[in-house]
Amino acid sequence: MKKLLFVLLAAAVLGGMGLLPFRSVDAAKLLPVKTVIVTKSGDEYVVDIGAGVQAVGRTLREALDCLREEVTGEVFLPTAEQVIVTDAAEDAVEAVAEETSFRPAAGIYRTPDRHLDVEAVGAYLDSHTSNMTILDVRAALALGQTPAIPVIRAADGGFRVDG
């Protein structure tokens, strides 16, 4: 019992000094992301997660880092269920596939539209799940194949998915 108390005390002291290798996050500050749109403005990548929150960077990683740093709260990307890459940012597909912040099971889409409403497209894709995931894209790229990513576009006041 004494040993157990000693271990608990040591853990409390190490935790208090911030030496324990775990990071705690206030759940109230979490900003779970559902849909991410990656586009390009000039030479810079723009990451849009809805609610008017956007971040810009020279690479996708830089844009995501900017998102984490500048947004109030803790942006939580692993909850993203869909990642949409605009045709303007087509060269970001590989970076999206390699990005570890996204879950491999998240759906991936391309779109020719530069400005999609993130919330609306997210709600539409909830009922139209993709057969192509980030993992499929990674596997295709690793095998030197071109992934057939489905295309989503605005049509008749709604959306349409091809492919």
Added chain:
Amino acid sequence: MGKRHDRISARQLGALALCAAGVPIFRLCCRVHWLWTLAGAVAACLMLSGLSWLLNRQDRTRPKSSHWRGALAPFLLGGAALAAWVGSFAFPETAGNGLAALLIFGLAIWAARIGPAAVGRCAGILLWVTGMLYGVVLLFSVPQMQSRWLLPGPGGPTDALLVWAGLSVPGVALCLHGALGSDQKLPHWPWWSAGSLAVVAAAVTGGILSPPLATEREAFRTLARGVSVLGVMRRFEALVNGAMLMSAFSLCALLLTAAVLLWSGSRRETERTRNQTK
């Protein structure tokens, strides 16, 4: 059998070995093509099963020299330190963190100091917990497997050799069994269960991630991050992290307990020989 704290049943020892096998299985074997994993696993299982059979046939009433066993202790100690280091990779936040490794090593030393009985009791619980955690992830992953990724693919005999070497590590339980001088028969099921699990893990990992992605260092974690149930993504990585930590602790505790017992047995025999000479 010795004192009460020296008692570990053959079944508990088998459970400890199977728990410890989680480290090579989910760190190494699942990254190898399942056909080469099968070859390596069959070789390892046959070897360990054969050694268990030989050990079970030995006459344990005859005193045997244990001088040479003490020489194994430093290697086992090094192996335990390595297992603790690997254990630090159980959580992405603590990957390669010396303090996390030290915590695992410290806990394993604590368990080993209490005696094999404490380690055996831990193993009895950990086997069920890790089995359930790995089982849940593998079970929910199976529907996502693609048969085209299971066709004969990359790899070679070196991969099979690696699998054989990895799955042989829990065989340290045989040394422990020999050092304890238990009259119980060591079961064969831990070796065959570990071998089967290695093949299943390799097939599921390769069948979902595709052969090129399955060779990545954190392949099994990637698999856990990509599991969907009925089209909805599930967060299984926390289960995998926990199971990997428990497996690393089991391996560390197994190696440390074996090192302590072999070393103390060797020392006792040296002292006995010295007293007889006097």
